[in-house]
Amino acid sequence: MKALTANRLSDGDVVFWNAGQWVERFGDAQLFDDDQAEAAEAALAAGKAQPLAAVDVYLIDVAPVEGGLAPVSYRERIRALGPTNEPTHGKQAEGGAVVEALRHASGAARSTGRVDLIRRK
Amino acid sequence: MYRYDALDREFLTDRSNEFRHQVARRLSGELTEDQFKPLRLMNGLYLQLHAYMLRVAVPYGSLNARQVRRLAWIARTYDKGYGHMTTRQNIQFHWIKLRDVPDILDALAEVDLHAMQTSGNCIRNVTADPYAGATAEEVDDPRVWSEAIRQWSTLHPEFSYLPRKFKFAVTAAKTDRAAVKVHDVGLILHRAPDGALGFEVIVGGGQGRTPYVGPTIKQHLPASRLMSYLEAVLRVYNRHGRRDNIYKARIKILVAALGAEEFARQVEAEWAQIDSPSADLPDTELARIRAAFTPMAFETLPARSETFELAKGVSSSLARFARNNVKPHKQPGYAIVEVSLKAIGQTPGDATADQMDLIADLAERYSLDDVRVTHAQNLVLPHVKLDDLPAVHAALAQAGLATANIDLASDIIACPGLDYCALANARAIPIAQDIAAKFADPDHAERVGELKIKISGCINACGHHHVGHIGILGVDKKGEEFYQLSLGGSGAEDASLGKILGPALPADKVADAIDTLVEAYLKVRDGDERFLDTYRRVGLEPFKEAVYAHADQA
Amino acid sequence: MPTLIRLENGQARWAENSFVSVVDEDAVPAGDVIVSLKRFLAEGEALLTNSRRVGVRIEADEAVEDLAYDLPRLAVVAVAFPKYRDGRAYSSARLLRQRLGFKGEIRAVGDVLQEQAGFMVRCGFDAFEPADGATPEVWSKAASRFRHVYQRGADARPPAYEERGA
Secondary structure, eight states: OEEEEEEETTTOOEEEEETTEEESOGGGOOOBOGGGHHHHHHHHHHHHTOTTTEEEEEEEEEEEETTEEEESSHHHHHHHHOOTTOTTSSGGGGOSHHHHHHHHOOOSSOOSSOOOSSOOO | OOOOOHHHHHHHHHHHHHHHHHHHHHHHTSSOHHHHHHHHHTTTEEEOSSSEEEEEBOGGGEEOHHHHHHHHHHHHHHSSSEEEEOTTSOEEEEEEOGGGHHHHHHHHHTTTOBOTTSSSSSBOOOEEOTTTTTOTTOSSOHHHHHHHHHHHHTTOSSSSSOSSOBOEEEEOSSSOSSOGGGSSEEEEEEEOTTOOEEEEEEESOBOTTSOBOOOEEEEEEEGGGHHHHHHHHHHHHHHHSOOSOGGGOSHHHHHHHHOHHHHHHHHHHHHHHSOHHHHSOOHHHHHHHHHHHSOOOOOOOOSSOHHHHHHHHHOHHHHHHHHHHEEEOSSTTEEEEEEOSOOTTSOTTEEEHHHHHHHHHHHHHHSTTOEEEOTTSOEEEEEEEGGGHHHHHHHHHHTTOOOOOTTSTTOOEEOOGGGTOTTOSSOSHHHHHHHHHHTOSHHHHHHHOOOOEEEESSTTOTTOGGGSSEEEEEEEETTEEEEEEEEOOBOSTTOBOOEEOSSOEEHHHHHHHHHHHHHHHHHHOOTTOOHHHHHHHHOSHHHHHHHHHHHHHO | OOOEEEEETTEEEEEOOOOEEOOTTSOOOSSOEEEEHHHHHHHHHHHOOTTOOEEEEEOTTSOGGGGGGGGGGOSEEEEEESSTTOTHHHHHHHIIIIISOOOSEEEEEESOOGGGHHHHHHTTOOEEOOSSOOOHHHHHHHHTOOSOOSSOOSSSOOOHHHHHHO
């Protein structure tokens, strides 16, 4: 599965693509199944064609995790959540099931040794 | 400290207006992102993972109370109520909106601050000894020369599009608190046997992907010829530095490729052709800058303060603070106070807006309106009367700023890492927090003694891992965060680059490994030998064995 | 429409470009020409006739010193910016003006953007082929945005320390 992400030009906030618009929550992102590669590429082109809305437009891999979905790379999980050293900063502040699933995502695509993203006490 | 005159202020106004114009052109689409990016970078504005980041220049790490208060106000108004001190003695804000930046730059300009050249392939903020003007060790005030370099390098018409970024560091003391040997240019002020003031010039040090301890290319440069000589160094680099490969574009690669001798020869040849009267600063200008740094209203006091001695006897926490965070001042009856931004569990280098306000108050009341940022991501109140130390300590303690751990194992340098930075491969902050927790017992930390742990979240080495007594480099190993340990680095006067200990460790094994390294050190330590000196005496093997044997058992 | 901006007495104006830039593969036409350094070094004597003016294009990796003895015979030195972030041309221009005493036109060609106008003028450029469609008005404004400068360049502007002393 893929989703399309970028940073909004005016404030740098992480945004996700949904049917022609940029939205702020990972949970609201449009998902492209593996057999929808063309649609994903079309969204990428459409996103890049809005240079005044967002910059650094790219596709990310998404996979099922316990409790929901999460980006495969932890860099993208941090973008979808906020910094792990400040659990109240960024998108994670509002909490909820999507955020919890992202926080606890571990080794979505890879199985060994991944450290949870939540702050280790 | 240096005071802006009308001319300096008009310059900042013009710069701020220019950037406001550029932001408007970007938001209207007149400038593409590709065109805008280098322009915003030259104003210290990065796009990071969650937002824009604005890096404000703190020239040679020096601030007054009014400036600190303004930074606190910016943190509250435009960010999430904190700022982050960097290894270039700057302060950066992590949650900035592009559309606010012109207003922020105006607010900074009102207190003589700016974000110019804190990024981009230009001459970056000049760093210097944070104890400048306060330590008895120095032969001259490095801030005078740092300010001269700052002005000269500001929007330099010839050297604003260098092959790569360019960093100066200046010190005038034997104890190197500015890491001059790992900079593009490091300057050590000294006096020749005949008393003449001059610089030892080190060129081509640096960290990043290819670290070098820089070679000295000139033993004694007469101080009055500094600017023309720097022009020669920069011109040789601008013309001949590599531009085909970003990883080979720093001056260190040119110096290494040519050899220090040949590089020095080319600089001398170029220097000989530069007209000194037009390139070097006139003595009158140096005197004008110098005048801004000399008059400090020190009182005549006894070298020993009974008030302080008495208070230390009563309060063990003040005594501990005195042992670790209070450093000798050149003026009898005064001390240099280090304010640690490394409380256990805290993000290294972060200060909240309230903490900044408090520091501003203390600076005004107790430190002659002077605050410094250190490259180790701490703050300094450079001129505190011994008599006032108990009050200063109490105020700091109330605000969580009295952690007595300067240069101890929990005083960790860490870059923002993957929690914020678009370039990072791994997180640095949680690793620092885990390690600091191992040294939460202050008696244990003091028993271990000086131990500089430095963590970078990627090979760009903003966290100075190459020169950590223990260096930690975050790497991405097939999508996992792993950390490579190295031992024996130093960024001080005994500069050296660390050696890699062994295979990288997963995140949850790093703090334990540091613990193991420290235990191994304590076993073989000779007297009160520092970790670094023990390592230099016994080598890598015992440490390697301890960590990896331990890992096998686990 | 002209695409050359020339700076005369501090004023940027549209200027007629009488020079034809000739790539090495093409024959040299009649009239004023700008040729590569390589070609100039090989054919310069033949090109320099009374009936035309000659300019030389210096690439970023070429040394202006190679032209030192020919400069009085040249009308233009075109200094190329392969990318606007490539700052070698600034050193080239400054050395042409200050060290080699070139009095003719120093023209910025290649990736020439208004953001660089101030730096270019300060390094001795006095003619520009903007790649971003900038007009002389825009160019003038960009070049004179700063009321003060902190260091000596190849222009006549007094650095801050002289303004302060005055």
